Amino acid sequence: MAYAVIKTGGKQYRVQEGDTLDVEKLEAEVDSEITFNEVLLHGEGDTVKVGAPFIDGGAVTAKVVDQFRCAKEVAFKFKRRKGFHKTKGYRRHMTKLEITSIG
Template structure:
């Protein structure tokens, strides 16, 4: 089965066809198709193509399943012996993708 390493949102993900993954928010409608052109590696069986920095002619197509906000996270700041502590919460905006095809 073919696999690829894509780069999006400042992170790298190893994907195969049929995978579902959550990435940093992408500006796309639900049920639309997205094509990733920045493919760092493509492999199938024993053959592996490594890009420098990306593989020429390779692409990964994904379907946008949903746009949502991730779980609550806590950023806690503390300075010992000073009586200072501050808590702030956050929720990241995420996009759930389903990989439909890998070409290259």
């Protein structure tokens, strides 16, 4: 089965056809198609193509399944021996993708 490593949102993801993954928010409508041209690696069977930094003509197509906010995460700061404690929560905006093709 073919797989690829793509770059989006400052992170790298290993994907195959049919995979669903959550990435940093992308400006796209639900049920639309997105093409990722920043393909770092493509592998199929025993052959592996590695880009420098990207593969020429490499593309991964994905369908946008949902736009959502993930579970609350906590940023906690403190300074020892000073009695300083600060807690702040936040929820990141995310996009759920389903990989449709790797080329």
